Amino acid sequence: MDPASGVIVAQTAAGTAVVLGLMRCGRIWLCPVCAATIRHKRAEEITTAVVEWIRRGGIAYLVTFTARHGHTDRLADLMDALQGTRKTPDTPRRPGAYQRLITGGTWAGRPDRDQDGIRDRIGYIGMIRATEVTVGQVNGWHPHIHAIVLVGGLTTGQRAEREVVGVFDPSETSLEEWQTHWRAVWAAALRKVNPDFTPDDRHGVDFKRLETERDAHDLGEYIAKTQDGKAPALELARADLKTAAHGNVTPFELLGRIGDLTGGMTEDDATGVGSLEWNLARWHEYERATKGRRAIEWTRYLRLMLGMDGGDTEADDLDLLLGADADGGELRAGVTVTEDGWTAVTRRALDLAAIQAAEGKDGNLDPAAVGERVSEVLAAAGAANKIVVLTPAEVAEAYALMLESLALRREEAAFRRRREHEDHHTDIEVIGSLDMDTAT
Known part of the structure; x- marks a missing residue:
């Protein structure tokens, strides 16, 4: 991030290692390294x-x-049909099936006629949406949306002033009405885009209810585990941990097979399916189709109603990455590596070895010992004179400077979100302001 400062490889009080001072791409769709951290933080949230x-x-x-x-x-x-098209200088944004779920008089009601909509009868306060993509040689691309929908809320106010003032149990009749409505709207919206996209009644929209105290505890426990398909928060966020079913593969499995095949493995020994050409073509198509889209998104103002901070933009993802650096706790041993020294390390693919050297797995957590271990890695990279061992005080000072920079980023992010909250011309709200006399 700052060539003059170089890179800091530091050890935490817990014995883990962090690398400070490196830029992050923050590409949740494309980068396995950044995606793992971002999605883990999103799952926690x-x-x-x-x-x-x-x-x-x-x-x-x-x-x-x-x-x-x-x-x-x-x-x-398919992504356009589900999520909507992206706005370009020449064409306006067209809503997808997802946006159609929360528009129209049947859903939103008709205030001019003093009529409630389905959202009022079920106490809808918002949802968290995550889009996942898999692909197979037989059935092609399979994008799908997971959403956690929160209902049973009594609210007052509008937009940024909206507050939850209580909870209630929606009637089974209202819940059934909601589910029937969403299934019909979803199928109709896809049919309008392309009749071939129309799902059958059984597979188009699936509802799983979570309502007990045990559910709440289970979610907290599952968050620390590998995705197994049973934790709704992880089902939403941790697409990087998934192995696709029914002969399909995830995008990062495409990438893994590309790496195996270009690294000299045979098709039989490499992970995944298909030829190198097939995997490269699918990956390039995936890059183009996901560009400019959000992988995980909350309904506007939902965080505010739940008393939570944060956002869904790429800048917010970068905030999460920087925050993950600060989560390691107190730093007590470390080294600085010059920019050209770290370049030498990465050129020889020794960056992981440098991080492992700082972890203190041998039980010796003395700063000098950490420096010696990392110095050995630098020497192997031909950069033995590109490292300075930090005293505990210097590590603390470096850590404080990093936190100061992080605090500034968060202040800028908070200001950006305040500006966004003031701008009520969002995609969903613009769609929601369509003629409310037109029932879906």
Whole structure:
């Protein structure tokens, strides 16, 4: 981040190692390294929200949305159908099936006629949406949306002033009405884009209800585990941990096979499926189709109603990455490596070895010992004179400077979010302001 400062490889009080001073790309769709950290932090955030809502007496549903697809369908077309098109200088944004779920008089009501909508009858306060993509040689691309929907809330106010003032149990009739409505809207919206995308009644929209105190505790426990398909927060956020089913692969599995095949493995020994050409073509199509899209997104103002901070932009993802550096706790041993020294380390793929050397797995946590171990790695990279061992005081000072920089970033992010909250012309709200006399 700052060539004059170089890179700091430091050890935490827990014996783990962190590397400070490196830029992060923050590409949740494309970077396995950044995606793992961002998605883990997002999963923690989602779990906190859902656990708190259930503890307050609210109800949560994990809802999965899918479209019919075939091997000839382009990923960009499917993503447009689900999420909507992206705005360009020449064309306006077109809503997708997801946005259609929360528009229209049947859903939102007709205030001019003093009529409530389905959202009022179920106490809808918002949802958290995550889009996941898999691909197979037989059935092609399979993008789908997981959403945790929070219902059972009594609210007052509008937009940024909206507050939850209580909870209630929606009637089974209202919940059934909601589910029937969303299934119909979802299918109709996809049919309008392309009749071939229309799902059947059984697979288009799936609802799983979470409502007990045990559910809340389970979410807290699952967050520390590898995704196993049973934790709604992880189901939403941790696409990087998943192995696709039914012969499909995840994008990072495409990337892994590309690495294996370009590294000299045979097709039989490499992970995944398909030829190198097939995997490269799918990966490039995936890059283009996901560009400019958000992988995980909260309904606007939902965080405010739940008393939570944060946002969904790429800048917010970078905040999470920097915050992860600060999560390691007190730094007590470390070294600084000059910019050209770290370049030499990475050129020889010794950066992981440098991090492991700082972890103190041999039990010797003395700063000088940490410096000696990391120096050995630098020497192997031909950069033995590019390192300075830090005293505990110097490590603390470096850590304080990093936290100061992080605090500034968070202040800028908070200001940006305040500006966003003041701007009520969001995509969903613009769609929601369409003619309310038109029932979906």
